[in-house]
Amino acid sequence: MSEFTLEDETPRHGGVDLPRIEAAVREILLAVGEDPDREGLKDTPARVARAYEESFKGLTQDPAELLGTTFDIGHEELVLVRDVPFYSMCEHHLVPFYGHAHIGYIPSPEGKVTGLSKLARLVDIFAKRPQIQEQLTTQVVDALVEHLEPQGAIVVIEGEHLCMSMRGVSKPGAKTITSAVRGQLRDSATRSEAMSLILHK
Numbered sequence: 607m608s609e610f611t612l613e614d615e616t617p618r619h620g621g622v623d624l625p626r627i628e629a630a631v632r633e634i635l636l637a638v639g640e641d642p643d644r645e646g647l648k649d650t651p652a653r654v655a656r657a658y659e660e661s662f663k664g665l666t667q668d669p670a671e672l673l674g675t676t677f678d679i680g681h682e683e684l685v686l687v688r689d690v691p692f693y694s695m696c697e698h699h700l701v702p703f704y705g706h707a708h709i710g711y712i713p714s715p716e717g718k719v720t721g722l723s724k725l726a727r728l729v730d731i732f733a734k735r736p737q738i739q740e741q742l743t744t745q746v747v748d749a750l751v752e753h754l755e756p757q758g759a760i761v762v763i764e765g766e767h768l769c770m771s772m773r774g775v776s777k778p779g780a781k782t783i784t785s786a787v788r789g790q791l792r793d794s795a796t797r798s799e800a801m802s803l804i805l806h807k
């Protein structure tokens with residue numbers, strides 16, 4: 607165990623502490639044997655802090671607020687947004703994993719729907735956090751279920767993990783596919799229809 611400790615270990619709420627990230631990145635540079643004051647690195651801690659603020663902005667975003675605006679259009683058939691790109695950060699190594707999400711639902715009996723862009727934004731709210739792919743998948747589907755009360759919902763995510771590509775097992779190109787299905791979309795015929803639309807390239 608290292609003797610270096612940060613003074614306060616209480617997780618911060620309500621946004622990213624930029625100066626604290628800067629101090630930590632400076633420590634990392636020193637710890638790997640670099641000179642954080644050399645020309646090429648002198649602005650790096652501040653840049654990394656801003657980049658982390660962007661990468662983790664989902665921690666302060668609320669899916670309830672995003673999905674708070676709905677409209678009843680009486681549409682009771684499958685709505686599917688396919689191939690939504692996402693970038694997330696693996697919570698084990700803090701390196702990116704990225705790919706595409708496919709989000710579908712059968713609206714509530716009243717036909718309650720949300721704007722299509724909100725489905726893509728929902729993926730970002732959960733992707734822009736320290737994550738694992740399985741949890742990203744279930745968080746998106748469970749938010750749909752909670753806020754749209756659909757008759758069914760499905761989320762399929764295809765991701766490539768840089769922690770598996772650029773280091774460790776070093777298998778670039780390996781894809782991880784996760785799915786989470788709720789309600790009527792668990793029925794085999796409905797699920798097959800959704801999966802064939804998702805996989806149809």
Ligand SMILES: Nc1nc2c(ncn2[C@@H]2O[C@H](COP(=O)(O)OP(=O)(O)OP(=O)(O)O)[C@@H](O)[C@H]2O)c(=O)[nH]1
Nearest residue numbers: 696697698699737738739740767769770773774775
């Ligand atoms: N289930 C799951 N595993 C993940 C995800 N992202 C990364 N991992 C895995 O998390 C595991 C962490 O394993 P550890 O043995 O604790 O860490 P490690 O020594 O760095 O492991 P290697 O990556 O095998 O070198 C690795 O097998 C990663 O592939 C994810 O989204 N879901």
Ligand SMILES: [Zn+2]
Nearest residue numbers: 696698699769
């Ligand atoms: Zn990882």
